[in-house]
Amino acid sequence: MKISKDDIISILFLFPLYAFLAVMVFIPLLNVVLGSVGISLFGGQSKFSLEGYLKFIDPSEPYLYSLFFTIYISLIATVISVIAGYLFAVYLTIKKPRIWQKISTVMTVPLFVPYVVGAFMWWTLLFPSGYLSYVINGILMSLGIIKSPIPLVNDPHGIGILFGEVWIRFVVAFMMFYGPLQLVSQDLVDAARTLGASTWDIIRKVYIPITKYSIIATSAIILLATMAGVSIPLILGGSWPQFLNVMIYIDVTRLFRFQTAYVSGVFYIISSLVLGYIFFRFTTKRVIIQVR
Amino acid sequence: MDTKYIASLVILFLIGIGIGYGAAYGIYAAQKPATETITSTVTSTVTLGGGGGGTVTVTKTVTSTGGIPQELDTRNVYTLSWDQIVQLAKKEGEVVWYGFGSTYERNFFTNLCQMFTKETGIKCTYVHGSWFDTVQRLISEKKAGKTVGSIDVVLAWSKPFEMAYTAGAVYDVNLAEIIPNAKGIPFVAKYFHDMYPTNGRHLPILSWWVGFLYRKDLLKPSELPQSFDELLEWVKKHPGKFTYCDPNKGGSGHTFLIGLAEWYYGYDKFAFAAFSEKRAEELFNSPGKYNMSFWDYLNTLEKYMYMPGTYPQGNKATIELFEAGKVWLEPMWISITMQEVESGRLNPDWVGMYIPKPTMPGPFDGVFIPFNAPHKAAALVFINWLLSDKVQALIPEKIGAYPAVTKAWELVPQSVKEQPWWPKNPPYNDLITWRNFGPLWFRHADYMFYLMQQWVNLVARK
Numbered sequence: 001m002k003i004s005k006d007d008i009i010s011i012l013f014l015f016p017l018y019a020f021l022a023v024m025v026f027i028p029l030l031n032v033v034l035g036s037v038g039i040s041l042f043g044g045q046s047k048f049s050l051e052g053y054l055k056f057i058d059p060s061e062p063y064l065y066s067l068f069f070t071i072y073i074s075l076i077a078t079v080i081s082v083i084a085g086y087l088f089a090v091y092l093t094i095k096k097p098r099i100w101q102k103i104s105t106v107m108t109v110p111l112f113v114p115y116v117v118g119a120f121m122w123w124t125l126l127f128p129s130g131y132l133s134y135v136i137n138g139i140l141m142s143l144g145i146i147k148s149p150i151p152l153v154n155d156p157h158g159i160g161i162l163f164g165e166v167w168i169r170f171v172v173a174f175m176m177f178y179g180p181l182q183l184v185s186q187d188l189v190d191a192a193r194t195l196g197a198s199t200w201d202i203i204r205k206v207y208i209p210i211t212k213y214s215i216i217a218t219s220a221i222i223l224l225a226t227m228a229g230v231s232i233p234l235i236l237g238g239s240w241p242q243f244l245n246v247m248i249y250i251d252v253t254r255l256f257r258f259q260t261a262y263v264s265g266v267f268y269i270i271s272s273l274v275l276g277y278i279f280f281r282f283t284t285k286r287v288i289i290q291v292r
Numbered sequence: 293m294d295t296k297y298i299a300s301l302v303i304l305f306l307i308g309i310g311i312g313y314g315a316a317y318g319i320y321a322a323q324k325p326a327t328e329t330i331t332s333t334v335t336s337t338v339t340l341g342g343g344g345g346g347t348v349t350v351t352k353t354v355t356s357t358g359g360i361p362q363e364l365d366t367r368n369v370y371t372l373s374w375d376q377i378v379q380l381a382k383k384e385g386e387v388v389w390y391g392f393g394s395t396y397e398r399n400f401f402t403n404l405c406q407m408f409t410k411e412t413g414i415k416c417t418y419v420h421g422s423w424f425d426t427v428q429r430l431i432s433e434k435k436a437g438k439t440v441g442s443i444d445v446v447l448a449w450s451k452p453f454e455m456a457y458t459a460g461a462v463y464d465v466n467l468a469e470i471i472p473n474a475k476g477i478p479f480v481a482k483y484f485h486d487m488y489p490t491n492g493r494h495l496p497i498l499s500w501w502v503g504f505l506y507r508k509d510l511l512k513p514s515e516l517p518q519s520f521d522e523l524l525e526w527v528k529k530h531p532g533k534f535t536y537c538d539p540n541k542g543g544s545g546h547t548f549l550i551g552l553a554e555w556y557y558g559y560d561k562f563a564f565a566a567f568s569e570k571r572a573e574e575l576f577n578s579p580g581k582y583n584m585s586f587w588d589y590l591n592t593l594e595k596y597m598y599m600p601g602t603y604p605q606g607n608k609a610t611i612e613l614f615e616a617g618k619v620w621l622e623p624m625w626i627s628i629t630m631q632e633v634e635s636g637r638l639n640p641d642w643v644g645m646y647i648p649k650p651t652m653p654g655p656f657d658g659v660f661i662p663f664n665a666p667h668k669a670a671a672l673v674f675i676n677w678l679l680s681d682k683v684q685a686l687i688p689e690k691i692g693a694y695p696a697v698t699k700a701w702e703l704v705p706q707s708v709k710e711q712p713w714w715p716k717n718p719p720y721n722d723l724i725t726w727r728n729f730g731p732l733w734f735r736h737a738d739y740m741f742y743l744m745q746q747w748v749n750l751v752a753r754k
Contacts, residue, residue, distance in 0.1 A: 129612075154603070
């Protein structure tokens with residue numbers, strides 16, 4: 001095979017990019033994978049072992065359950081955020097309330113508040129003496145749904161995590177939907193109205209079909225972001241069950257079990273890759289077609 | 293055999309010896325402290341007896357190697373007097389200290405650095421960070437063979453120290469022998485940290501302690517569980533009024549857990565014992581008090597605790613429950629209690645503190661010098677200064693911890709000792725009596741870590 005001058009120029013130009021990807025992406029990932037089997041990439045003691053994997057898949061250990069809990073809570077947070085964000089974006093698109101222009105910047109606050117601060121804010125609200133805790137528990141007790149106050153933060157059901165995640169992800173979802181919704185032709189909406197469609201019909205039969213790939217892509221991004229976050233589940237989550245990334249954090253900084261942390265990391269990477277593949281592989285082409 | 297061949301071999305052999313000797317000498321010379329050599333010539337005149345008479349003049353050259361080396365290593369430090377170390381420290385002129393803790397600790401340590409600079413003329417810089425990052429950095433530097441680093445003194449607790457020491461990232465000298473003020477530290481604390489042998493490579497400078505924080509306005513001392521034996525009964529009588537921090541999220545939680553275990557099976561089962569997972573598993577699943585395993589005991593306790601199954605996620609979250617009036621009794625750091633009162637978040641009239649029988653174990657946290665500290669002499673002088681009575685006596689007042697040097701307690705103002713966050717029950721009301729006559733228990737780091745790991749699965753998960 002002959003290497004042409006153009007090939008050499010291309011290689012030279014792209015070399016910094018490949019080097020950057022190798023150093024910043026490939027080597028860290030390789031380090032996690034090798035670390036999970038007890039091999040150190042950067043010197044130190046190395047001994048091949050599958051102990052970490054055996055521990056991870058052992059149902060009596062907390063890791064596998066933590067992975068399921070992470071996916072489960074992330075899915076719920078994604079569904080709530082996407083539905084709420086979408087409906088709010090549709091509402092603004094259809095109604096165009098005047099006040100929105102004045103208060104729209106307020107909506108972006110969660111985007112600029114550090115996750116730790118947002119999480120701690122929710123902790124103070126949902127903490128047993130927080131006013132939101134009093135309000136929610138009061139309502140539930142007055143309705144006879146519960147007999148005594150339930151924990152809304154650091155709880156075993158992930159309620160606190162859901163509050164924190166949805167607060168941030170809802171805004172992300174809304175921002176991502178608002179743009180595509182503005183591109184939907186008003187003529188289609190007017191035509192539907194002329195034919196007697198209700199607002200709900202317009203949402204179902206006009207907006208959703210046109211923006212469905214945007215919904216899928218946004219859902220994927222939010223799901224992956226929720227799964228990857230650590231501050232919110234660390235502060236608002238309970239002792240059990242825990243997000244897998246909280247387990248990684250504790251394994252590394254508290255218990256110094258690096259191999260188990262690496263194994264959790266590998267499962268995290270695999271889960272993210274699978275979810276990413278499912279969403280992007282089947283949506284990207286269609287999104288491109290839709291854009292065209 | 294060819295003579296030329298043999299001659300060549302001999303020559304090569306001699307050259308080899310020469311190179312080997314030269315290399316060995318080079319290494320030796322590199323390791324040898326650069327000394328100030330004093331050369332003097334002594335001339336003696338001896339008159340010979342005997343019939344012949346006459347005089348012989350003998351001239352000798354004497355070389356003294358008692359000067360100060362350019363820098364300290366693991367050997368020459370033992371040959372120097374303390375005055376010489378101080379002299380070298382002044383020549384180095386700088387020390388960099390890495391610590392951790394709350395904003396109280398940060399402010400206190402920063403002020404200490406300023407005091408040290410003012411008193412000694414050696415510039416001290418305090419860097420507030422995370423012990424984990426600091427130790428990981430040192431380990432990386434060791435692996436990378438970086439012989440001159442940028443950190444001179446590191447504040448660390450047992451596990452990070454163990455990690456650094458195991459990795460060879462600690463200046464391998466017995467600080468307890470070299471530093472004069474170290475003699476005031478309790479002997480065991482000088483050589484062990486959380487029962488991990490430090491060999492004097494780590495010296496405690498303070499001692500954070502966990503006690504039982506209780507609502508003084510609601511409970512009389514006689515109404516409290518005087519010992520761990522009475523804890524379960526008390527919790528049953530006062531459902532929802534007791535909690536403890538998630539052991540993986542805060543030190544008050546895991547200190548309580550190991551203290552409880554040492555009481556549950558007897559301190560002798562843990563005191564400086566070797567660790568194995570098998571033994572730990574057997575021990576904690578064996579029947580202790582109430583004929584229950586340790587896990588069964590914790591799960592029984594949980595049923596009557598505040599919001600069973602929900603554990604506060606950190607020391608701060610735990611004391612917030614107390615401040616909100618939700619719980620009346622909880623294990624808590626004395627230092628955090630002090631900081632919460634001083635910041636106005638906790639009503640001092642509510643605060644009562646005591647240590648239940650048999651006692652509560654605690655850590656003696658302290659400092660070590662990294663293997664590649666650029667100013668080792670200054671680091672030694674700084675640690676010695678930290679252990680001076682004057683500085684040690686500031687610790688209780690400023691951060692709510694005990695001094696590592698026991699007798700410094702005498703210098704602590706009475707007004708500080710009377711604050712409500714200090715345990716009032718004897719012998720804990722007088723540190724000197726407590727340290728001298730006990731009971732002074734220590735945490736066993738390995739068993740404590742085992743408990744922390746298993747707790748998630750066997751208590752929280754359940």
